[in-house]
Amino acid sequence: MNIDFEVPIHLIYHYYISGSISFSLNLLVVYLILWHSTRLDSFKFYLLAFQISCISSDLNMTLFMQPVPLFPMRSGYCYGISSRVFSWSTHAMFTVFTFLVSGQIEVLTICFIRKYKAIMNLKNMSKSSSWKYPLTYLICISFTCSLALSVLLSYDSHDVQMRELELLFPEIAPKFHALREFQYYTMNWRLITFFALVGLGTVKATVLVTILVARMYRTLKEYSSRMSRKTLDRHKIALRSLIMQFMITPITFFPACICLLTILIPTYYSQHQYSVISWYACVVITTHSIFNSIVVVLTYPEFRRTLFFCKNKSRSINKIAMVLKNNRGSVQIIVKRHFELKSNKLCQRQSFFVQLQASQLEKSKSCFSRSALPITCIISDLNITIFMQPVGLFPICAGYCYGIFSRYFSWSSHVLMTLFVFLLSAQIEALTICFLRKHKAIMNLGNMSRTSDWKYPLTYVLCISYNCVYTLSIYLSGDSHEEQMKVLEELYPETAPKFRALREFHYYIRNERLLSFFVLTTFGAAKTTILVSISVIRMYRTLQKHSSRMSRKTLARHKLALRSLIMQFLTTPISIFPGFTIMLTVIFPSHYSQQISWYSLMIGTTHSIFNCIVVIFTYPEFRKAVFFWKNDIRKSVNSSFICETFGFINT
Structure with a gap:
C-alpha cells in the first residue's frame, strides 16, 4: 500500500x-x-x-x-x-x-x-x-x-x-x-x-x-x-x-x-x-x-x-411621473415660476448647506482615519527599535534579535519577525485605507459617481485580510531548529559552528513557502501603488471638475488632505526600500552584504521621523501650532465669513 x-x-x-x-x-x-x-x-x-x-x-x-x-x-x-x-x-x-x-x-x-x-x-x-x-x-x-x-x-x-x-x-x-x-x-x-x-x-x-x-x-x-x-x-x-x-x-x-x-x-x-x-x-x-x-x-x-450598484431610481422616477401626470397644469406653473424667480439663489443656498453639512461630517470621520496611521507608526517603531532590535547575518538569510522581547521574554526571532511583518504591512494598509476614506469623501461631493457605501467597508476588510494572509505566509515559512542546522551544515559548513554558539537565531530556508512570501511582498507593493495612483487621479479629476460647486474653504481642505496623503505615501519607500536592498544582498552576496543590511535597517527606522515632518509641514494648522502662530487672523476670517454667509442667506 x-x-x-x-x-x-x-x-x-x-x-x-x-x-x-x-x-x-x-x-x-x-x-x-x-x-x-x-x-x-x-x-x-x-x-x-x-x-x-x-x-x-x-x-x-x-x-x-x-x-x-x-x-x-x-x-x-x-x-x-x-x-x-x-x-x-x-x-x-x-x-x-x-x-x-x-x-x-x-x-x-x-x-x-x-x-x-x-x-x-x-x-x-x-x-x-x-x-x-x-x-x-x-x-x-x-x-x-x-x-x-x-x-x-x-x-x-x-x-x-x-x-x-x-x-x-x-x-x-x-x-x-x-x-x-x-x-x-x-x-x-x-x-x-x-x-x-x-x-x-x-x-x-x-x-x-x-x-x-x-x-x-x-x-x-x-x-x-x-x-x-x-x-x-x-x-x-x-x-x-x-x-x-x-x-x-x-x-x-x-x-x-x-x-x-x-x-x-x-x-x-x-x-x-x-x-x-x-x-x-x-x-x-x-x-x-x-x-x-x-x-x-x-x-x-x-x-x-x-x-452591482443598481439603485431604485427607476421606481422613484415612476412614482414622480405619476404625480406629475395627475397634476400636470399646477406643477408646470409652479416649476416655471420657481425657475424664473428663485433658481439662482436657491441653488446657491442649497449648495452651501450641503457642503457645510458634508464638511462637518467629513471632519468628524476623518479624525479617526488620520489618527490610525500615526498609531500604527508608533507601534511599528516601538517594536523594531525597542522590543525586536533585529541583527541581520546577510548574505545568509538569517539573523537574531537583541531587543527586550528576545532577552527578557525569550521570544524567538521568527515570532518577532512575524510581528514585524504584520505591523509594517498594517502601516501601509492603514495609509491605503486613509486614501480610500478621502476618495469616498471627494467622490460624494460629485454627483456624477456616487457609489454604494458597502464598497468601501469591503475594501477595508480586504486590506486587513491581505495583511493577515501576508503575515501568515512569513509565519508558515519557518522551520524547526534541527532542519535549519541541517541545511546550514550542508551549505555553510565553516559558519555552522558560529550559529550553534548563538543563544537564539532563525535561518529561512529557500523553499516554496519563502518564495510565496516574496511573491506576496511584490504583489502587495504593486497593489498599493496601483490602487493609490488610481485613487489620486480620480480625486484630482473630481476636485477639478466640481471646484466651481464647492466653497473655497472646502476645496482647500480636500486639497491639503490629499497633498498630505501623497507626501506620506512618497515616504513609505523608506520602509520598503531597505527590505528590497537586503533581498538583493541575499541574491547577489558580496563582502559588504552584512554592513549594507545594517545600514538598511538604520534607514528603515527613520520612516516615522520623515512621516511626522511631512504631516506637520503639509497641514497649516499643525504648522501654526508648532511654530507658535496665533489664530487671531483665522478667527477674524471666520467671523467675516459667517457674517457674509448669513447676510447672503437673508437677501
Missing part, C-alpha cells in the same frame, strides 16, 4: 486561499442580510444563522483543523492551528467538524421549515399548531448532537490503534509512529452507527425538504389570487433561494461519500502523490460556502442591486 505521509503543502495553501475567499464572501452576505434585506422580515435572521454556521464550519476546516487524510486507511491527521498551537487531537477536531457540518445542514432545514410555516399561515383553512415547529427545530438540533456524539464515542486509545495497525498494516505502522499525532478509526459497531446516522440524516433532510417544497409551491399556486403581487414575489424569491442553497449542499457531503468509497474499494490512486482522490475531496468541500454565497447574492434582487 503506497501512502504519502508528508504534509501536502499545496493542500494547506488551498485551505488558506479558499478559507480567505469564503470568509470574505460570507461576510459580504452577512452585511447584505443585515442592512439590505428590507423585504425579508424576520426570515432574515434564519438566513443569518445559516451564514454564521457556514462561517464557523469554514474557519474550522480551513484554519483550525486543516485535515490531511491517509486513505484508503481510515486514518489521518490535522495540520491547523488547533493541532500545532493548541495540541488538540485529531479525533476532537473531527468531532467538531462533524458537529459543524451537520449543524449547517440542519440550520438550512430549519430555514425551510420556517418558510413553510409562513406560507402555510397564508391560508386560513389549515393553520397548524405552533408547537409543531419548535418541536421540529429541537429534533433537528438533537440529531446534530447525536451525530457528533456517535463519532465522539467511536474513539479508541492510542495503544489499540497501534496494535491494529501493526496487525493489519505491518509495513506502514512505523511511519505512523513517526507522526506527532494522528487518528485511526477501527471498524466496530460504534463507527458503523456513525455511518448509519450519516445515511439516515441525508435521507431525512432530502425527504423532508422535498415534501416541504412540494407543499409550499402547491399552496402558493392555489392561493396566489388572494395575495398581493409583492407578497407572492417575496415568498417565491425566498423559496427559490432556499432550493438553490439546498441543491449545492452535496458539495459538503458528496466528497465524504467519495472518501468512503476509497476506503471500501481501495485503488492505487486513493492517496498517491498528486493524483489524490481524498485530497481533492477535501478541496471540493471547502468550496461550498463560496458557491452558497454566490447563490444567495444572485437569487435575491435586493442583494443583486446592491452588489
Whole structure:
C-alpha cells in the first residue's frame, strides 16, 4: 500500500486561499442580510444563522483543523492551528467538524421549515399548531448532537490503534509512529452507527425538504389570487433561494461519500502523490460556502442591486411621473415660476448647506482615519527599535534579535519577525485605507459617481485580510531548529559552528513557502501603488471638475488632505526600500552584504521621523501650532465669513 505521509503543502495553501475567499464572501452576505434585506422580515435572521454556521464550519476546516487524510486507511491527521498551537487531537477536531457540518445542514432545514410555516399561515383553512415547529427545530438540533456524539464515542486509545495497525498494516505502522499525532478509526459497531446516522440524516433532510417544497409551491399556486403581487414575489424569491442553497449542499457531503468509497474499494490512486482522490475531496468541500454565497447574492434582487450598484431610481422616477401626470397644469406653473424667480439663489443656498453639512461630517470621520496611521507608526517603531532590535547575518538569510522581547521574554526571532511583518504591512494598509476614506469623501461631493457605501467597508476588510494572509505566509515559512542546522551544515559548513554558539537565531530556508512570501511582498507593493495612483487621479479629476460647486474653504481642505496623503505615501519607500536592498544582498552576496543590511535597517527606522515632518509641514494648522502662530487672523476670517454667509442667506 503506497501512502504519502508528508504534509501536502499545496493542500494547506488551498485551505488558506479558499478559507480567505469564503470568509470574505460570507461576510459580504452577512452585511447584505443585515442592512439590505428590507423585504425579508424576520426570515432574515434564519438566513443569518445559516451564514454564521457556514462561517464557523469554514474557519474550522480551513484554519483550525486543516485535515490531511491517509486513505484508503481510515486514518489521518490535522495540520491547523488547533493541532500545532493548541495540541488538540485529531479525533476532537473531527468531532467538531462533524458537529459543524451537520449543524449547517440542519440550520438550512430549519430555514425551510420556517418558510413553510409562513406560507402555510397564508391560508386560513389549515393553520397548524405552533408547537409543531419548535418541536421540529429541537429534533433537528438533537440529531446534530447525536451525530457528533456517535463519532465522539467511536474513539479508541492510542495503544489499540497501534496494535491494529501493526496487525493489519505491518509495513506502514512505523511511519505512523513517526507522526506527532494522528487518528485511526477501527471498524466496530460504534463507527458503523456513525455511518448509519450519516445515511439516515441525508435521507431525512432530502425527504423532508422535498415534501416541504412540494407543499409550499402547491399552496402558493392555489392561493396566489388572494395575495398581493409583492407578497407572492417575496415568498417565491425566498423559496427559490432556499432550493438553490439546498441543491449545492452535496458539495459538503458528496466528497465524504467519495472518501468512503476509497476506503471500501481501495485503488492505487486513493492517496498517491498528486493524483489524490481524498485530497481533492477535501478541496471540493471547502468550496461550498463560496458557491452558497454566490447563490444567495444572485437569487435575491435586493442583494443583486446592491452588489452591482443598481439603485431604485427607476421606481422613484415612476412614482414622480405619476404625480406629475395627475397634476400636470399646477406643477408646470409652479416649476416655471420657481425657475424664473428663485433658481439662482436657491441653488446657491442649497449648495452651501450641503457642503457645510458634508464638511462637518467629513471632519468628524476623518479624525479617526488620520489618527490610525500615526498609531500604527508608533507601534511599528516601538517594536523594531525597542522590543525586536533585529541583527541581520546577510548574505545568509538569517539573523537574531537583541531587543527586550528576545532577552527578557525569550521570544524567538521568527515570532518577532512575524510581528514585524504584520505591523509594517498594517502601516501601509492603514495609509491605503486613509486614501480610500478621502476618495469616498471627494467622490460624494460629485454627483456624477456616487457609489454604494458597502464598497468601501469591503475594501477595508480586504486590506486587513491581505495583511493577515501576508503575515501568515512569513509565519508558515519557518522551520524547526534541527532542519535549519541541517541545511546550514550542508551549505555553510565553516559558519555552522558560529550559529550553534548563538543563544537564539532563525535561518529561512529557500523553499516554496519563502518564495510565496516574496511573491506576496511584490504583489502587495504593486497593489498599493496601483490602487493609490488610481485613487489620486480620480480625486484630482473630481476636485477639478466640481471646484466651481464647492466653497473655497472646502476645496482647500480636500486639497491639503490629499497633498498630505501623497507626501506620506512618497515616504513609505523608506520602509520598503531597505527590505528590497537586503533581498538583493541575499541574491547577489558580496563582502559588504552584512554592513549594507545594517545600514538598511538604520534607514528603515527613520520612516516615522520623515512621516511626522511631512504631516506637520503639509497641514497649516499643525504648522501654526508648532511654530507658535496665533489664530487671531483665522478667527477674524471666520467671523467675516459667517457674517457674509448669513447676510447672503437673508437677501
